[in-house]
Amino acid sequence: MSNTVIRTQGLTKFYGRQRGVVDVNIQVERGEVFGYLGPNGAGKTTTIRLLLDLIRPTRGQASVFQMDTRRRGVAIRRRIGYLPGELALYENLTGAELLRYLGHLHGGVEWRYVAQLAARLECDLSQRIRSHSHGNKQKLGLIQAFMHRPELLILDEPSMGLDPLMQQEFYRLIGEAKAEGRTVFLSSHILPEVERVCDRVGIIREGRIIAVEDLATLKSRALRKLEIHFATSVPKEAFARVAGVRDVAVNNGVLRCTVVGTLDALIKAAAQFQVINVITHEPSLEEIFLTYYGGGESHAA
Amino acid sequence: MLRNVFLKTVRDQSRALLFWGFGLVGLSLYATLFYPTIRDMPELNKLVEGLPEALKVMFLGEMGDFTSPVGYLNTELFFLWMPILFLVFTIGFGSGAIAGEEERGTLDLLLSHPLPRWRVVAEKFSAMVVASLALAFALWVGLAIGVTAVNMDISLGRVAEATLSGSLLGLVFGMVTLALGCATGNRGLSIGGAGALAVAAYILNSFARLTEVLKPYRKLSPFYYHVTSDPLANGLNLGDAGVLMGLIVALLVVALITFQRRDLAV
Known part of the structure; x- marks a missing residue:
């Protein structure tokens, strides 16, 4: 059966x-x-x-x-x-x-x-x-x-x-x-x-x-928006090439980026600085669709 | 009272039925207890005879002697008032049954249970029949008390037959409402449609007696089958009652088929 x-x-x-x-x-x-x-x-x-x-x-x-x-x-x-x-x-x-x-x-x-x-x-x-x-x-x-x-x-x-x-x-x-x-x-x-x-x-x-x-x-395709607040300002280069990390922006000791998959590499990179706070945002479904499924071509209403 | 759709529907109407029942008993008592005053005024007949024909056919029915028990009750109750009241009740009932539940959104939940759609319609229909008969019984009880109290020379059996005839008429329009609701899911439309049809049918039946043009179409009006054979005087005409019942069954079939086929609204 x-x-x-x-x-x-x-x-x-x-x-x-x-x-x-x-x-x-x-x-x-x-x-x-x-x-x-x-x-x-x-x-x-x-x-x-x-x-x-x-x-x-x-x-x-x-x-x-x-x-x-x-x-x-x-x-x-x-x-x-x-x-x-x-x-x-x-x-x-x-x-x-x-x-x-x-x-x-x-x-x-x-x-x-x-x-x-x-x-x-x-x-x-x-x-x-x-x-x-x-x-x-x-x-x-x-x-x-x-x-x-x-x-x-x-x-x-x-x-x-x-x-x-x-x-x-x-x-x-x-x-x-x-x-x-x-x-x-x-x-x-x-x-x-x-x-x-x-x-x-x-x-x-x-x-x-x-x-x-x-x-x-x-x-494995988890997509997260991450914000890490550091005690001092950090160089952008320290994160730009970390595996799975994209859309990196650094401003006054605050790092904003998008992480695909595991957070491990990013956390290890961040650990060399003094971390004050980590904030993650769940991405919207639309963002996930755009990232993985090309957003679809059917925009004809 | 929550064992099935039929009992739940009756239960939901129980309070309304109670009020309607008391109202109908009151109405019939009022009508009958007033009768001795009319009986002792034979000149009323002359007055009524002097009224314009149009007025008479519209509001008084095919009365012979207004001061006789049969003529009086027909005019006061069975020609106009009872049909109006029963129609208001059955149209309300019929509109709530399917379209009402659909608009409130509970039909989705109900039909996600292992119930065939036809059974929901059939159980709601049965509840409407039982409720109408209960109201007819209340009306009959009130009349029986009144008729006995003022010694009206009229058979309670005939009163029962006239009451039954009126409730069949009500059920026809209740079924029109239920069928429109089943077909469209639109409660407002089912009430409006059935109401308009009832008014048109009433007018057709009344004026067809005056105008030659309309006469052949009189039999299209369900009111014809309640009024013409005068069940209060002659008893229930089985042919006429059969037409009303046939209409009810035909409309039930329409309701079942249309409801079976369509998508339910969210």
Whole structure:
């Protein structure tokens, strides 16, 4: 039996003349945590909604658990937990009522597990959803995606609105799902998040997949903007030829540069001076695309 | 009450149903308890007869004797008021069912569950039918109390049949709304479309009695099948009720097919 959980072939969606996704080919294997990385509007949500048969492809085909999404939608969705990107809940219900309802739609869930998830995410189930903060709603969204222990989790921008502590807990949940052999398909526009939890990453830009990489490759291509503050002014030449360092600028004892891959060489070069502070900036996705993928030629709007 | 889409939909409407129910009981009590005053004024009939035809067909229906129990209840309730109230309710219900959930964004979450789309529509439709019948029952209870209290010479069975006929009419337009919502996902459009259609159908049915030009088209109006056979006097005409039910089923099929085919809005 094949272990492929998600496979799309030439999956294409246009909304009228507006581009959704074009010729998306991805394959996700059982037990994998697959990151779907791209800026907002790149087509991540479109892909996900095609997988769930909420929208229909213009051409191409998608299958989940080796079943065609168009023909076997119900059977597929029975085995999926889904967190929508734009989560809307029944505001008139309490958290507990919502989860009971959705649990029934899944044919019943083990309530002990639901309560356990709620406790871990510190989500109060007794309040009406109307009065919940955005973060709390997002937690309810996560609980309902996990609560029936689905074989495949499809999470659209899952950590949006979660505070850092809850993000950690969420990453642990992902880790546990993976350890149990379940599959996770997670979309994000934040590279560090994807680096943190995913085994493999598909990168989508303007509706097209521009690369599918495993984490090691992605990490080796890590791109960082670095600022090092020194006690005294330093010569530019000391850094200009350090391996992996580019865009070097030195000004009043402050070095600004871009580093590709490991920081080792730069840190060693910097160590000969007195360092006061090191500041790193995560590059934007656009910068990464420009660096590695040529920025793409499709600028026709 | 949260076991499935049907029960959840009924539950969401429970408070509205309670208020509507009390309102309808109140309305029917008011109408019936006022009857003795009318009965004792036979000169009212002359007054009504003197009214312009256009006014009569528009607001009073095909009344014979206004001071008779049947004539009075038809004019006061079954010709105009009951259809209006039931239509307001079913159009509201029908617009919320699919298009309303879609515009609020909850339909995405609902249909990501292992439910075929047709089942969601079918369960929401069933909830609308049950809610309409509950309202019809409330109206009947109010009428039964009133009719008994003032000793109106009218069969409660006939009252039930007229009430049922009115709720079928309401359901036709509720289904127009639901089908428009299923086809377009646009709540405003579904309300506007069904409302406009209802007004046009009402006017067509009323004026077709006066104008020869419109007469052949009268049967296009669903109101025709509620009003003409006079269920309060003659009982439910199975043919006419069958037409209304056929319309409801046909619209349900349209709703199921159009909804099955299209993309859901985010």
